[in-house]
Structure formats: structure tokens, C-alpha cells
Amino acid sequence: MGSALPLGEPAPLDGALPADITVSPDTAFGVYLHVPFCRVRCGYCDFNTYTATELRGARQDAYADEVLREIDLSAAVLAARGPLRPATTVFFGGGTPTLLPGGDLARMLDGVRTRFGLAPGAEVTVEANPDTVTPELAVQLRDAGVTRLSIGMQSSVPHVLAALDRTHDPVNVRTAVEAARGAGLDVSLDLIYGAPGESLDDWRRSLTSAIALSPDHVSAYALIIEEGTKLERQIRRGEVTAPDDDLQADMYELADTLLGEAGYAWYEVSNWARDPSQRSRHNLAYWQGADWWGYGPGAHSHVGGLRWWNVKHPAAYAQRLASHTSPAAGRERPDEAARRLESVLLRSRISEGLAVSEVSGQGRRAVASLIADGLIDGTAAVHGRIVLTLRGRLLADAVVRALTV
Incomplete structure (x- = not known):
């Protein structure tokens, strides 16, 4: 269920920004929409996510309405400091956003559009588990204004997926890509390397499979062992081996070589794109210090140098918003x-x-x-x-x- 929230000063119940915070109309404004639901918990995952047995009274079918309440609150907070900026990027992350009905994702996006507007050519990304993507869903997302699908491929090798506790069928990655392409969506594939038992040849097979699908963008992340995860406990008990730094370095070099030969250029340590126009503008905004508002339990935000984060559990998040109170748990100003x-x-x-x-x-x-x-x-x-x-x-x-x- 994710790592502990940072320490910081208490956030005000109304979510208001400090009087001396400057909100610049010239700074790009992004939106992150966190969907904290998963069917199963992957052994390596440290994100703020919850399976059905961990929700303790929170309801998936009410979640979109709760996020819309936070969108309303955020618009009021920011309007008090000047004209609202249209969102240049919107990113649905998780968790598994596509566990929610497409109509719920569309309503959340429409809430952003209604309150803030979307800048011309705005990038709107939805993360997806391959097993959840159908042609019908892809069309529904496109019609709602989504421009980009980020598919969690991770690996094409069954024993590597098993080591990561990933339950999707590798065949469904191709199905998901074809559905996204059929709807006219850009496609990104996410990969992880360095799983227990993964060889350099296994990784080559995954890279080759990913490149064969001709995505617009590829992310490849080295597996990090996060404290408190199932995988960390397995390594501590000696049940599986920890990632080997030298092997992960070889895997990174192989990724850069194969992706480069296929026409992908690196633009961030773990990210490659076919063309500069296909880079993740949302993630670039993080790396370049833009403003963003993160909606949902455990989501983090940044405006004008102020950072804050929401309460972690979906039930606590829902309770705050039902009582017309900001879900922010704490904040800091570095x-x-x-x-x-x-x-x-x-x-x-x-x-x-x-x-x-x-x-x-x-x-x-x-x-x-x-x-x-x-x-x-x-x-x-x-x-x-x-x-x-x-x-x-x-x-x-x-x-x-x-x-x-």
C-alpha cells in the first residue's frame, strides 16, 4: 500500500495556498489523476494502490465522483490566486486506471476540461494493464479526449512476469497495442529489467518483442527493491536473489543499443522516443519544474514551489471530500x-x-x-x-x- 507519506507541516482544511506563494500564469500546469485500484498486488510495487480486500469501505464505483469533488476544490483554491491555467498535460496513473469503466475516466477528464480547460494539443495519457484494453475501450477513451495509452508490458517472458507477480497474458500486449492504434492513440510501452531469474537473453527477447510492436515511446526501468514489499521480504529470506548491478548495467546498455538501432532516441535516462514530439510531455514537466495538481489518495502536487500530498487511503480520501474538507495531509516548501x-x-x-x-x-x-x-x-x-x-x-x-x- 505504498511507502509512508513525507513529514511536513499540516495542510489547511480548506486547501488554501499560503499568501506569499506566487502562482505564475506563464508556468505550465499539469494534472495527475491517481486511480489506486489493482486486481492483485505486484511483489515489487511500492505505489499507493489497493486490491478489493484492502479498500475497507472505499468504493470503486464512487471514485470518479470523489475526484470530481477534489477538482472543484482545486479550481476554487487556484481561482483565488488569479486566472485558471488550462492543463497542458493530463496523466491517469495508478494502480490500474483501466479497472474503472471508460465512462468514469471520461467524466474525470471532463471535470478537468470544464474547470480548467485543456490547452490546444494537450497530451492526455492513460496507463493500462494489457488485459484490460479492448477496441471498445480504446475508442471510448479517444472520444473522451485521451491521446496516448501507456501499456504496462514489463516483459514478454512468462517466468519474468511471474517473478514480478504480473498476471497479464503476454499475447495481450499486442492486442492492446492494436486496439490503441485502431483508435488512433499514441502508444507507449513500459518495461522493467533486472527481475529475479531474468537473463540478458530474456531481456533481449522482451526488447525485441517491444520494438516489433512499433510503439511511439518506450520506458525501461531497472527493478528497484523497495522496503516493505513482498519482493524485499523474499530476498531477505533468501527465497530469490537480489538484482545484480552489473547485469542491470548490461541490460541498460543493451536497451540503449537496440532501441537506438530501431530509431528511438533517449531523452531521459529511462525513456526513449521515436521523435521529440512523442516524448512524454507530462513527465518532462515534472523534470523541468512545472506546476501540477495531483488528484486522488496519496497524490502529490506542486504549485509555485509549494508541495503537498493527500491522505493515503481511499476511504480517508472519500471521507475528507464528503465533509467538504481538503484531502491534503501535509505540505512543505523546500x-x-x-x-x-x-x-x-x-x-x-x-x-x-x-x-x-x-x-x-x-x-x-x-x-x-x-x-x-x-x-x-x-x-x-x-x-x-x-x-x-x-x-x-x-x-x-x-x-x-x-x-x-
Whole structure:
């Protein structure tokens, strides 16, 4: 059911922003809609999600109405600070958003459209489990205004899916892609590498299968063992082996090679797109420091440098909104040093990198040694940008540490 919420100061019951927070009309505004429901809990997952037996009185069939109440509240909060900005991106994440009826997802999106408007050409993404996607659902989502389906493929190898507790049939990935294409939706495939028992050949098979489906976008994430998950307990008991760092590095290099040969270019450490227009604009907004409002239990938001997060359980979320109270559980305002660190951490991960001028002190003096070590691109640095090399992407955390000393 996800990790613990951050520590922070209490959030006001009405959700109002502090008087000294500046809401800039020129900053992009994104919307994240969290759908916390899953049929089963994957052993590696640390997200704020719930199976039917964990809902404790919360109702899936009432969820869309609850989110619409939070949308109304957010519009009132932001309208008090100036004209409302249209959403440039909308992202339905989870959980499994497509466990809800398509009509519920459409109503939630229409709530955003009614209260805020959608910017021309807005990117609207829905995450989906392959088993839940039908041609009828894809058309329903398209007609509602969805532009992009992000399909949780993870692997094409049955024993790897089993190690991750993924229950979908690998054949249904193709079916889901075909349904999305038939409805005119863009397609992203999400992959995970480094599962217990996964070999480099297994990973090659998954990459080859994904590329054969010609998605517009591919995300490939190294498996991370999160504390408190089923997989972490299995590793601690010696039932399965922990991911091997060297093997995961080999897997990353293989992904970059095969995807590059197929015409996909990396634009963030774990993300590749066929064309710049097919990058995830929603995720780029996170990495570039835009504003967003996150709706749903456990969702996080950021406006004008203020961050806050909602209560975690769907029942507590519903109770707050039923009593006309903000679901926010706490908030914080990082200081200048923390914001600078976060900017380097996030912006260094994208292919545009960050300006050398954004790094100061010992961090700037480290640039030359990072070039010598092959971690950042020397030519880009001469032109004033810090851009990771392939080796630098593998050691991105070390680069960030050097730049933020």
C-alpha cells in the first residue's frame, strides 16, 4: 500500500495556498489523476494502490465522483490566486486506471476540461494493464479526449512476469497495442529489467518483442527493491536473489543499443522516443519544474514551489471530500538549497541537460573531471550544457553528487 507519506507541516482544511506563494500564469500546469485500484498486488510495487480486500469501505464505483469533488476544490483554491491555467498535460496513473469503466475516466477528464480547460494539443495519457484494453475501450477513451495509452508490458517472458507477480497474458500486449492504434492513440510501452531469474537473453527477447510492436515511446526501468514489499521480504529470506548491478548495467546498455538501432532516441535516462514530439510531455514537466495538481489518495502536487500530498487511503480520501474538507495531509516548501539540488538531480537526467551556469562552487569545478571520466559530454560542456554520456547515465547518481557538493 505504498511507502509512508513525507513529514511536513499540516495542510489547511480548506486547501488554501499560503499568501506569499506566487502562482505564475506563464508556468505550465499539469494534472495527475491517481486511480489506486489493482486486481492483485505486484511483489515489487511500492505505489499507493489497493486490491478489493484492502479498500475497507472505499468504493470503486464512487471514485470518479470523489475526484470530481477534489477538482472543484482545486479550481476554487487556484481561482483565488488569479486566472485558471488550462492543463497542458493530463496523466491517469495508478494502480490500474483501466479497472474503472471508460465512462468514469471520461467524466474525470471532463471535470478537468470544464474547470480548467485543456490547452490546444494537450497530451492526455492513460496507463493500462494489457488485459484490460479492448477496441471498445480504446475508442471510448479517444472520444473522451485521451491521446496516448501507456501499456504496462514489463516483459514478454512468462517466468519474468511471474517473478514480478504480473498476471497479464503476454499475447495481450499486442492486442492492446492494436486496439490503441485502431483508435488512433499514441502508444507507449513500459518495461522493467533486472527481475529475479531474468537473463540478458530474456531481456533481449522482451526488447525485441517491444520494438516489433512499433510503439511511439518506450520506458525501461531497472527493478528497484523497495522496503516493505513482498519482493524485499523474499530476498531477505533468501527465497530469490537480489538484482545484480552489473547485469542491470548490461541490460541498460543493451536497451540503449537496440532501441537506438530501431530509431528511438533517449531523452531521459529511462525513456526513449521515436521523435521529440512523442516524448512524454507530462513527465518532462515534472523534470523541468512545472506546476501540477495531483488528484486522488496519496497524490502529490506542486504549485509555485509549494508541495503537498493527500491522505493515503481511499476511504480517508472519500471521507475528507464528503465533509467538504481538503484531502491534503501535509505540505512543505523546500528552501533554495533543496530546490537547487532537485533541479540538478532532475534536469541532468534529460538529454537537454542543464546549463553549466546552474552549477556553482565545487560542483562547477567538478565538470572537468566528469568530462575526463567520460561521464558528461565534453562538446556539450564547451557549449555551456551538462549532458550525460551513456556511461554517465549508468552512473547518474554519482554525477549528481559531484555537481552538488
